[in-house]
Amino acid sequence: MGIVDDDVARVRELTDLAELVGEHMALKRAGRRFVGLCPFHTEKTPSFSVNPELGVYYCFGCQASGDAITFVREVEHLDFVGAVERLASRVGMTLRYDDSSQGRDRRRAARLAEAVGSAIDFYHRILVDDPAGGEARRYLRSRGFDGDAARRFRLGFAPGSFDALTRHLHRKGFSRDEMITAGLSFTNRAQRLQDQFRDRLMFPIHDSRGEPAGFGGRALVAGAGPKYKNSPETPLYHKSRMLYWLHEAKADIVASGGVVVCEGYTDVMALVLSGVPQAVATCGTAVTDDHVRALTKLARRVTLAYDADSAGQAAAERWYAWEQEHEVEVRVAALPAGRDPAEVWAESPDALRRAIDDAVPFLAFRLNRVLAGADLSTVEGRARAANSAVDVIAQHPSDLVRDQYVMQISGQVGIEPERIRAAVDRIRRQPGGGPARPADRAGPERRNEGVPRAPGAARPGDGRRDRPGGLDATGGFDPAAVDPREADALRFALHDAGYVVDWLAADLFGDPVAREVFEILARTGSAAEALESADGPARSLLQRLAVEEPLVDAEPETVEARLMANLAEPAGRRRAERLVASDRAEEAAEGGRLLDALANARGSGWPAAREPAERLLAWLAAGSQV
Ligand SMILES: [Zn+2]
Structure with a gap:
């Protein structure tokens, strides 16, 4: 069914994963890997890691992992065939299909x-x-x-x-x-x-x-x-998803970390021609969830370049909710009233660029509009202005944000911040008076969560995120939970299989998945082939290890001693316990002596631990099954 297998493999081979991921998000080089903010869960410090040599990625935050095809599937919401086609066209390859x-x-x-x-x-x-x-x-x-x-x-x-x-x-x-x-x-x-x-x-x-x-x-x-x-809705054209000029603007959006959203095609042209290349427009619709999801994967700043009246009418609650849900910052360009970007540009390209640079946060923009129409010279006028401002402030879901604006308004209308804050709180307590937010649709319990998350993103503690495809189905296995000592050894095995498999053995690994990975690496002799032949939890663990650097902290001898000691010790302890349990006290005591010797030598550094570790390994290798 679908694309010929050889072609799928070839597409994977030809794709530079770091380059591909870099088209969607900012990546920084870190040794032989690249790291960035995970596109699959909301985070502020990068835990998403790419190994370009092996073509795999892994997120230490949400455990998302995979290869170029998985990445394109998830990020662009494509099915398997669609993702392979997308990659094939990137590398200029023509695919062959099974006749289906x-x-x-x-x-x-x-x-x-x-x-x-x-x-x-x-x-x-x-x-x-x-x-x-x-x-x-x-x-x-x-x-x-x-x-x-x-x-x-x-x-x-x-x-x-x-x-x-x-x-x-x-x-x-x-x-x-x-x-x-x-x-x-x-x-x-x-x-x-x-x-x-x-x-x-x-x-x-x-x-x-x-x-x-x-x-x-x-x-x-x-x-x-x-x-x-x-265009009418067609298999190619879905108006709620289309963004005019996105295909051209994408790279600039990623590079600048910001996107400018307009309402008209000529607005995009004006922005691009005035030196703001990261501009897109909706195609005859208001901004939808789909648009926001697509854009917030690329950038953390969204600037609305609407004329002031349209911006004033934009669904504020939805934008606030998106701000929280996707951790983006929404601003409104400082365009003169009644003018759209194309009109401003026709008079002065510089003025248009300035309007984008001087964009203000959405809430500030709305408050400015309320206050601009107010008469602040009389007590009644100030009270009216305060009331309108309170309505605007109360819609924002973040109490920190609300509080900052309470302070600002207090200064402008000359009313104590406590009284304004109380008025805001009163509105928020009214049934239906609080903000409407997408999170509300997921049930009221989400309202109290500190960090809102995108739908489908992992919640802390649930280990795996929901994923639609079966490619990386790992049955609830969390690769981050593997014993760090075993992961350390596997990392070396992954980077140079021959180096480790000679003096380590599969049964030293206590974790069954770690043991399976070691066996696969010993059998295939190369990381790429191991990735190819592994599936399920073993594949997931391999993908994680592939984006981690082996801890080369010293001479090869020291590293070898560390790996041996770290694996031999728990394995020796496990065996000694089993011997005690089967009434083979003498053998258990022998193991105990070797373990003591190792523990003792470790106090003098890894090189000293090598010899007792080797003796323990020999004892483990020689011992009959228990
Ligand atoms: Zn993640």
């Missing part, structure tokens, strides 16, 4: 994207060098966009003709069904195929991988239908 229905679906999606791509080219050519595009070109110029901008954003013009695109696609070999399913044509009342978009300036919309998905079209003639019309 799944393969056919994929080929069909690729075909639809091809049709949208052809439409992008068709519309673009008309805009840039066809007399029919004159009107659209004049409109763009009036907004300050020249031919270079039109080419850079691959803008297009859908002519007024009834079926110009449909005929063009037909000539290119696309079927009626493909054109309809791609949202480019529809069947009119006369049962004829007609273009979806007519007489519109066309903004091509791509998915986050950069595949053509659909269009936003702006009417150029008043009265010719809605001002903006977007």
Whole structure:
């Protein structure tokens, strides 16, 4: 089923995991590994680690682990085949499919994207060098966009003709069904195929991988239908998930740690052209949970570049909730009232850049608006202003944040902070007066948790996070719980299997998973092959060990002594206990003497422990089974 096995392996091989992960989040080099903030759970100090040589990652916070395919599946919400395809296109590889229905679906999606791509080219050519595009070109110029901008954003013009695109696609070999399913044509009342978009300036919309998905079209003639019309929902175009320009902005979003969200396609163009490349726009919808999830994986700062009135009307409670849930900071650009980014840019690109730089926290923005309209010169005016401000402050879910604004407002309206705080608390205690937050949907008990978490992220203590796929199903095994001494030895075995397997043995490991990993490494002789052949808990443990550096604190002899002593001692103790339990006191006493000698020698440092450790190992190896 699906993609040919060899191709899956080849894609994994060709993918540089550190580079791939780096496209989604900031990574720092740490020795041979890379570390960063885990994309799978909320954290402030990095516990996510990548081993680029072996192509595996592991998070010490939530135990998420896997390889390039798992990573893409989780981060981009793709299924296995989708993830492999995404990786294959990254490395420029063509995949072969087993002949299955799944393969056919994929080929069909690729075909639809091809049709949208052809439409992008068709519309673009008309805009840039066809007399029919004159009107659209004049409109763009009036907004300050020249031919270079039109080419850079691959803008297009859908002519007024009834079926110009449909005929063009037909000539290119696309079927009626493909054109309809791609949202480019529809069947009119006369049962004829007609273009979806007519007489519109066309903004091509791509998915986050950069595949053509659909269009936003702006009417150029008043009265010719809605001002903006977007592609209908198709297998490629889902309006609640699409973010215009994300495929281009992604790298800059990650690099800058911030994203600027706008409402219009021309706003994104204006921002990019004024030197703010990390800009995206929703495609005719308000911001959704899906949008926020996608963006907060890339950045911790979200700046809303809406005109002041839209920003004032943006669902504040939802943004506060997102702020808490995803630990992001939401700001509002300081745009002049009634002006959108494209308008500000047309007058002065510098002014637009400044508006982004001077963005203020969302709550501060809303308070400023309340206070700007207030008359603070009279007692009554100040009381009214305080009341409005209290309403705004009470919506924020964080008491620390609320308190800071209580202090600020107190100074501005000249009312004691205690009285303002009491008023805020009163509102929050009212049934339904508190803030609506997504967390509320998960049940009231979450309200009191200190650190809100993204849905699906691990809660402390539950060991494993829920994961949809079975790739890394580990049956509740927590790789972080392995005895550190055994993990230490395995790390060496993983980095250089030959080095350790010669003088250590599988039965020295008390933890069954650790023992299995040692056996796999001894058998395969290489970390890459071990990863390939392991599954379940053993694979998960291997992935964790692969992102850890072996503790090379001294000469090889010292390291060897440490590993031997650390494994021999607990193994010797276990054996001695079993001997006592089976009434073999003499043998147990012999073991006890060896253990004492080792403990004694350890006091003088690892090198001194080597000889007694070797004797203990020999005793363990020679002993008959108990
Ligand atoms: Zn994590």
